Amino acid sequence: MTELTNLGVKDIRDGVASGSFTAREVAEAFNAAVAEAASLNAFIVTTPDHALSAADAVDAKRAKGEELGAMGGVPIGMKDLFATKGVQTTAASHILEGFKPQYESTVSQNLWDAGAGMLGKLNLDQFAMGSSNETSYFGNVQSPWKKAGSNAAMSPGGSSGGSSSAVSARLAPAATGTDTGGSIRQPAAFTGICGIKPTYGRCSRWGVVAFASSLDQAGPMARSVEDCAIMLEAMAGFDPKDATSLQMDVPNWEAALSADLKGKKVGIPREYRMDGTDEEILKSWEQGKEWLRDAGAEIVDISLPHTKYALPAYYIVAPAEASSNLARYDGVRYGLRDLPDGAGLQDMYAATREEGFGDEVKRRILIGTYVLSAGFYDAYYTQAQKVRTLVSRDFDEAFAQCDVILAPTTPTASFPLGDKSDDPLAMYLNDVFAVPASLAGLPAMSVPAMLNSDGLPLGLQLVGKAFDEQGVLNAGLAIQQRAGFDAQPEKWW
Amino acid sequence: MSEYRIQGATGEWEVVIGLEVHAQVTSNAKLFSGAATAFGAEPNCNVSLIDAAMPGMLPVPNRECIRQAVRTGMAIEAQINKYSRFDRKNYFYADLPQGYQISQLYHPIVGEGQLLIEADEKAGLPEDKVIGIERIHVEQDAGKLMHDQHPTMSYVDLNRCGVALMEIVSKPDMRSPAEAGAYVRKLRSILRYVGSCDGNMEEGSMRADVNVSVRKPGEEFGTRTETKNVNSVRFVMQVIEHEANRQVDLIESGGTVVQETRLFDVASGTTRSMRSKEDAHDYRYFPDPDLLPLELEDSFLDECRASLPELPDAKRSRYENELGLTPYNARELTAEVETFARFETLLSATSSAIGKDEKALATQVANWSLSVAPGVMKSLGDEADPANATAEAQAAILKMQDAGEISGGQAKEIYEIVLKTGRAPDEIADSEGLKQVSDTGAIEAAIDEIIANNGDKVEEYRGGKDKLFGFFVGQTMKAMQGKANPAVVNQILKGKLG
Numbered sequence: 009m010t011e012l013t014n015l016g017v018k019d020i021r022d023g024v025a026s027g028s029f030t031a032r033e034v035a036e037a038f039n040a041a042v043a044e045a046a047s048l049n050a051f052i053v054t055t056p057d058h059a060l061s062a063a064d065a066v067d068a069k070r071a072k073g074e075e076l077g078a079m080g081g082v083p084i085g086m087k088d089l090f091a092t093k094g095v096q097t098t099a100a101s102h103i104l105e106g107f108k109p110q111y112e113s114t115v116s117q118n119l120w121d122a123g124a125g126m127l128g129k130l131n132l133d134q135f136a137m138g139s140s141n142e143t144s145y146f147g148n149v150q151s152p153w154k155k156a157g158s159n160a161a162m163s164p165g166g167s168s169g170g171s172s173s174a175v176s177a178r179l180a181p182a183a184t185g186t187d188t189g190g191s192i193r194q195p196a197a198f199t200g201i202c203g204i205k206p207t208y209g210r211c212s213r214w215g216v217v218a219f220a221s222s223l224d225q226a227g228p229m230a231r232s233v234e235d236c237a238i239m240l241e242a243m244a245g246f247d248p249k250d251a252t253s254l255q256m257d258v259p260n261w262e263a264a265l266s267a268d269l270k271g272k273k274v275g276i277p278r279e280y281r282m283d284g285t286d287e288e289i290l291k292s293w294e295q296g297k298e299w300l301r302d303a304g305a306e307i308v309d310i311s312l313p314h315t316k317y318a319l320p321a322y323y324i325v326a327p328a329e330a331s332s333n334l335a336r337y338d339g340v341r342y343g344l345r346d347l348p349d350g351a352g353l354q355d356m357y358a359a360t361r362e363e364g365f366g367d368e369v370k371r372r373i374l375i376g377t378y379v380l381s382a383g384f385y386d387a388y389y390t391q392a393q394k395v396r397t398l399v400s401r402d403f404d405e406a407f408a409q410c411d412v413i414l415a416p417t418t419p420t421a422s423f424p425l426g427d428k429s430d431d432p433l434a435m436y437l438n439d440v441f442a443v444p445a446s447l448a449g450l451p452a453m454s455v456p457a458m459l460n461s462d463g464l465p466l467g468l469q470l471v472g473k474a475f476d477e478q479g480v481l482n483a484g485l486a487i488q489q490r491a492g493f494d495a496q497p498e499k500w501w
Numbered sequence: 502m503s504e505y506r507i508q509g510a511t512g513e514w515e516v517v518i519g520l521e522v523h524a525q526v527t528s529n530a531k532l533f534s535g536a537a538t539a540f541g542a543e544p545n546c547n548v549s550l551i552d553a554a555m556p557g558m559l560p561v562p563n564r565e566c567i568r569q570a571v572r573t574g575m576a577i578e579a580q581i582n583k584y585s586r587f588d589r590k591n592y593f594y595a596d597l598p599q600g601y602q603i604s605q606l607y608h609p610i611v612g613e614g615q616l617l618i619e620a621d622e623k624a625g626l627p628e629d630k631v632i633g634i635e636r637i638h639v640e641q642d643a644g645k646l647m648h649d650q651h652p653t654m655s656y657v658d659l660n661r662c663g664v665a666l667m668e669i670v671s672k673p674d675m676r677s678p679a680e681a682g683a684y685v686r687k688l689r690s691i692l693r694y695v696g697s698c699d700g701n702m703e704e705g706s707m708r709a710d711v712n713v714s715v716r717k718p719g720e721e722f723g724t725r726t727e728t729k730n731v732n733s734v735r736f737v738m739q740v741i742e743h744e745a746n747r748q749v750d751l752i753e754s755g756g757t758v759v760q761e762t763r764l765f766d767v768a769s770g771t772t773r774s775m776r777s778k779e780d781a782h783d784y785r786y787f788p789d790p791d792l793l794p795l796e797l798e799d800s801f802l803d804e805c806r807a808s809l810p811e812l813p814d815a816k817r818s819r820y821e822n823e824l825g826l827t828p829y830n831a832r833e834l835t836a837e838v839e840t841f842a843r844f845e846t847l848l849s850a851t852s853s854a855i856g857k858d859e860k861a862l863a864t865q866v867a868n869w870s871l872s873v874a875p876g877v878m879k880s881l882g883d884e885a886d887p888a889n890a891t892a893e894a895q896a897a898i899l900k901m902q903d904a905g906e907i908s909g910g911q912a913k914e915i916y917e918i919v920l921k922t923g924r925a926p927d928e929i930a931d932s933e934g935l936k937q938v939s940d941t942g943a944i945e946a947a948i949d950e951i952i953a954n955n956g957d958k959v960e961e962y963r964g965g966k967d968k969l970f971g972f973f974v975g976q977t978m979k980a981m982q983g984k985a986n987p988a989v990v991n992q993i994l995k996g997k998l999g
Contacts, residue, residue: 090557091555091556091557097556099556104556107556109555109556109557110550110555111550111555113557213557213559214557214558214559215557215558216557217556217557218556218557218791220790221789221790221791222790248561249559249561250559250561251559251560251561251562251791251792251793252791252792252793328787329790331591331785332589332591332600332601332785332787334600335591335593335599335600335601336554336556336598336599336600338593338595338600340595340598340657341553341554341555341598342555353594353595353655354593357593377785380591380785380786380787381783381785382783382785385785385786385787389787
């Protein structure tokens, strides 16, 4: 049965539908793979029964000749930022440890409605704050990849590091991720998988533990562009419970996939050629251009002049929103409560939040509180919002000249766990290429390009016009077909 | 201008007052959640996942609450902002699950407007005055802490949490407790006309933050204090009275007023400091990223405008100018929704019962509505069943009175019986003998007898002692047991006495 775990979303869906295997066989195979992989620490909790009962439901439907759904028979991993009814939902924090929601997030519900099952809740950086998966209260996630000649534990990226680790290690054919400033794309790039952050508003945020509301977007992480297209279709859709949800029909992305880019223009932003970018990354970028040219696209130079201000602006806007979004974790109604003897309300807040939040979360709450404070608001928050507008305008102008933008996903390949954990700024720089598209709310995807000389995956990023996930997926498919990336981490876990 | 002054040791002081009125929007659901808003439910029964700020929950604006705020803005002739936005006001408290209140600081939905308070000599308002309104914004209410349920713990009730409030901010245009009282009453009346708030101050549907400062007339504004959550018109006036005197005493004894938040103590009628500006929160306002800016379409605004009823000022002026009512009657009838509604229903019923137009009957119906009917109701106390006070019954009484079939006194007597029993007025008039006699034959007979028995008086009258006419009328009414139609009596007497 082990080869079933090598299958992706499309193959499993089609195989279950055609009767090549049952959904239960698939679920059992992945449950077994998950059980064997505790050393990756990709899951906070596993839910084998959920996967099995969803599979049985699909098998029963098939027996009755009913429609199986777009994700029928596909077991997936669920990032532990999505509220799942009756299943612990923690955002990888101590403050929510043991919290079992009475409700199901819209995105996860959409997936279950499409016939998917849940293998477990995936580890992540605490409250999705981090780029290496070292800020989880439940321990670091390890990448299945190793640097050639080293046994050092590598970062799977973050914040969706449990997702990237699980999908690349074939513990799941696909997983949900969320992306606030690169949290889908950077881990996908680090682990040699695909991941797409759709246009802001495509996927409902209802039931997703909030980090930075104006940036948070859910998206799929899987091993192929096709699988991402299928899963995104299942996740997306207007949700009246989210006031920022897009009131648009979900296109049939899978059916419209095409790697023929004739007549398309691919923009190469000159400002992304930054100091400190790894030579091999630059080389992969050059290679990406060749592949897209080969697919029929015209390569054009574009300028995104405010790129260098994007990361600083992001690190004002996102913490500002987070400082407010995380105020609800106060020990009053759910989650951790630390009530020292004789403590009053303020003491309880302080003790609970001191105990319940990790250092990185506290750091961002402090930054966010500071930039919103009287006397600093205009200098920081207002200014950052202006930058955000300028960054969006850069993209608007660039998209007058091209259809999709090609850039590296990250400035470096994965690094060993612990390498950057003492230097927050170095860590934040990981997302320098990812953040501009987040600020502008644009669809953006990472697809694997090649292995570097250390044997670690490198990803290429495609950024599209608002609502043009199709253009992004198509360019991604053109790269996928030409890159022929089929490297897998050697199983050591 | 109000001449209200505080007499201090150093001379006269003027009081400057601004009010922030929080009015709970009348709607079935809360501002951003589907939870119910009914008053008096068991604790924590009207609470949605959103109100409890569960992880991942999101606010979605309730169209009805927005509509009510817009209609209220229109009713105070305010600028309606087609673009407005929600901001978060961040602070920690156990009655605030989100850790922030969603409000509108930077771009409120309603801009500048105004409200007229009418002259009322008795209430200390010598002339009409227009009070400016700075803005109306929409925001969430907080929950409630209960400190008396457990010896060492406080309980939290989130029923009110997330209910929509309008904060109606006046300009510092008021200069006396009387003006502030009239402002709150007028505002309450407008809100109730519009139907955007029930104005029930006892249940907390409406409460005011009272800003007070004092100055020597003509000087710059002094430092103000803000007394929070004052929940009756009388208390608002008390707070001003107390605060103004406290501030004058403080300044005159060499102190300075500090900008601070104060609380009103109902028992003592005084205010005390709650927190000073130094320990004021830094609320870290910023636009709520869960909500898009609110952009109102013209069709929505048109619908809001079309749904507005006739408002108090317009109605009062119509009552005076078209119905010919006295200014007093017009003001009394238009002050409250219930009063004008009863009046208009009765006027319409009376008009169709009698077949005369409303204008011809308005004064009669107004007097009935304002003094006769309430007087009868009051005198009966518990004996009256208010359900019997139908417009139909009252119109029937007014019709008989208009036709001269019954006197004013009989109308009251009949109405008494109606209120007690619900019997039909016509039937009461017949069976209880409560009718005037307009039958000229009976009256003539009575008059003939009186003339015959009072020859001397007849002579005196005919000799020029006109005042004796009243004597003959009195005698005739007595003989008729008070049931004769006075007009008929007068007419016949005049003819017979010559």
